[in-house]
Amino acid sequence: MEKVITLPQGKNEDISIVVTGAAGQGIQTVEDILGKVLKRSGLNVFATKEYMSRVRGGNNSTEIRVSSKSVRAFVNRIDLLICLNKGLRNYLKERISSDTVIIGDIEEMGKELAGRGQMFFDVPLLHFAKELGSPLFANVVAAGIITSLFDVDMSLLEQYFDERFGAKDKGLVTKNIDAAKKGYEIARELAEDITVKMDHNSEIGKELLLTGSDAVALGAIAGGCNMIFGYPMSPATGVLSHLSQVAEEFGIVTEQTEDEISAMNMAIGGWYAGGRAMVTTSGGGFDLMSEGLSLVGIGESPMVIHLGQRPGPATGLATRTEQADLNLALYAGHGEFPRAILAPGSIQEAFYMTQHAFNLAARYQVPVFILTDQYLLDSSYNLPAFSCEGLKVEKHIVKTDESYKRYVITEDGVSPRGIPGYGEGLIAFDSNEHGETGRNMDEDPQIRSEMNAKRMRKLKGLEEDSLPPALYGDVDYDVLLIGWGSTKHIIEEAMEKFSRPKTAFLQIRQPFPLHSSTKDYLKRAKVIVDIEGNATAQMANLIKLLTGIEASYRILTSSGMEITVEELLIKLRCLHI
Template sequence: MKREASIVLAAPAGYGVQTVEEALTTLLMASGLNVFATRELMSRIRGGMNSTEIRVSSDRVAAYMRHTDIAVPLSKGALQHLMTYSHVDKETLVMGEKENLVGLSSLSENQFYDLPISRIAAEIGGSIYSNSVAVGAIMALFDIDENLAIGYFQKRFGSKGDKVVQQNIDAYRRGSEFGQKLVSSGRIQIDIKRDPRISGHMLLDGAEAVGLGAIAGGCNFISSYPMSPSTPVLIFLSQHSQEFGIIVDQAEDEISAMNKGIGAWYAGARGMVTTSGGGFALMTEGLSLAGMLESPMVIHLGQRPGPATGLPTRTEQGDLKHVLNAGHGEFPRVLFAPSTIQDAFYLTQRAFNLADKYQVPVFVLTDQFLLESSYDIPPLNLSGVEVEKQVIRTDSAYRRYALTESGISPRGIPSYGDGLVVVDSDEHDEDGHITEDLLLRKKMVDKRFYRKLERIRKEAIPPELLGSRSCRFLVISWGSNYHVMKEALTKSERRDIAVLHFNQVYPLHESVTSYLGKAKKLAIVENNAGCQFGRLLQVETNISIPAENCLLKYDGMPFSVEEVVEFLHNLNA
């Protein structure tokens, strides 16, 4: 009897794998089950081979696993693809059409169940109904109320007419009959405790959460050039632009996008850009301009493997150094690395307020895994969410870069008051006019760099400790690896290991040196080849992590629970 289950679907692009994923996760959540889905995609519009993993549980699950309980290859070559990436083992049940399954000979007789999807779909009305057949077969394994499926199809296909709705329902029922036969045979039994409260949860992916966070932060301008995996944020904000009064601009390139964003803040808007590593490379001159102008700016960067085009539809944490050191000259910045869907919302919202308060660039550093993974969460708590605007009404004596003890000069905008708002990319005096006064130059650097950074550090978010402070091993992680570390730590049953997880990677909270200094032994888990966060910690704390205690992954895939558990088990070696 399975108390949780993992399902993996695989087919080339264009087969509708994501459509099946949407139906399954929606229906499972509506029935009171926790769901998590993540995608593995090739960078092709058609062809290649893609897969989606869906985990179903009575507990919160939000991490990638290699083990698969139910594999559903929807085309020729799909089973081989899943086997290549260790998604099929001796305990996996494979459901699909026998004629499509090259590699079937390696499975035991009880591992395969013939599901004639194409034949059923043809009898219903054509191959377009194949996905609904597959959904019906899988949902029968979880004993999903048919009325939920009927309601889903009515909502999903209602605009296409009653006939299309009914044919999808018929396809679902035919698939469900095959699923029920499989359950009756005793070859698979799933019994997952349901919680009716889960049906009221939100099903969000990371890109939607970043977009919602931007809206909650008062974003009313976005200019970007499309680049995976960040484009869904641009799409989400464009879809809701009229509802929330957002100007959306698809720029001709990333250089233009960054400069338009800076111009928007100068005019009084709250702007952002969304991009990936290669696009951000073109934004670095504009980033330095924001530093010199002391302009607020919010940059969302969805990481993917590089350099150059790299693997545009895969995941990595390889742009930390890129973002930390980008731009010429010295100026402060803030780097958030959301750990969860909730983090993606709250930290993006916080980024706008922090950028406005300190007049600095603030980064929201995500990755393909977080942006394209989805799971159910309780409704977001908006009680403490406020748009904190810092713009002042100027008077005739206004000085844009007035030297202040805090380092923060009052920020005015054109036509809001009697003052003249002058900004300059050259070094400037307090009025904003160009200067080569070298004594004033030092004062300006002290103001915009040292004094601001000192105050920004005081607002840094502390890392979260999972486990005991008296641990033998302290394992560092950051960003989207939160859930895999948390689950692996629990499954390892190692009481002598704790995890210190960061969702702000710069500047670091003052507690970090103490955590690392008191640890008996240190280890780290990162999705990059250069141990980038480990090296940042060494620079900031003068404490290094031994190379043998670094688990680094850079093949384009997220960490699986199994490989992190193995790493934790071997830390004694």
């Protein structure tokens, strides 16, 4: 070639790498290798995956953004595409631009990508992998190519494989190292045509690399969680898996129940006995928990519910992302009873909000939802270690005497909470309406009215303790973007590229109860743009219901894919604001 391709290209400060292949070819392993090794070498990384709901075949992909600066959002751009198999889906092909560099096996790919990208480098990945003993090593060869292009010392890969496989099979460590070295050999030849220029910072290597699932699990531990119940359902299973792996170390009871009904009822029993339980599920699984949620409501039991959203209705798109379960969390369960809904927008917030959820549930004796989605749970990036300074486990449990009344009427609606075996009092719990003692009240309408009013009075305290929204951008704004949950970093980056003066982003961190300052922020804006990953603008509708203020524009996506920075930027520019 006459011209050497230099990455990053143009004004970009990061390199977007996409690795694609069939289920079973180890695409997630490539993401794990690159994320950990590139981070240890001193580079910032962001990774997010999209995968089909199948065990073998098809075509899955992972995007890894690498930069000397912090990167935390999904982009449409592909700078370097590594193909392990043919059959790329159309939406991936549409992301290939005239600047994309493609590395693939021409024998495997055929003419599928003919005429696409800036340059196609024919590398027989499967052939080399078979020479090493198995076609499964193709992913490690690919990882070796990428790490070599980024000038990563081979010793970091050797360290990675020893940590991952050393305790099980030293022979497997050697084979993986050999596969990675083959990738380095290939990269030395490619270096004549491709060069990567990126500064490494050793301080980055000391940071954590976590997924959203990791952060929710760690936040639960920090919140004193000692019981986790659930039935496997993507994307929420990762939280159950993480806590199961550390259950013995942290004294956590974990149970994969026969169904979600059992999970909720076991968690209710756990809180009744003095434990701190969480259930983790997705929309379809939570549907089965809704009757138990009403039991939580009338029994005034604390409860923490992690609800990882994915597209519905029914099975929908089992491995994709969406923000369509806000209404489900808000209105689930028959009857009326207070609740709180938290919506972390980052991995840091997933940790701190989950920790907060346990104390909030214990204080007000209500269900608290942690509303995430597949994109947030399955994405990862590097970040400094969490600070646990000031974090406390608040139990809000009293020692009872013989005169104890579980549901004594109080001004704020919160009755002192006792547990069996701690004191002399009777700890009643009933799904029927009850009086102050918790026993049957003979369907007395006055007692019913008093108990219902008592429960609903908790909303005032929940509103006072609600997390305020976070404002980013120009404080003297006239255009206000609003969003919630996983769109946070995408909106931030798109707003920065939008470069419109007097523009700000208001992140709703707690959809319900909505913090009182939200209305003040909205009233100051001349134009409000709502950005959500659903078809009906659930957050905008809730804001209108609670504040009377309606969004000027709504940018909504419900394709099952997270909106990219570029897509959002185009939509913002089309508004001509």
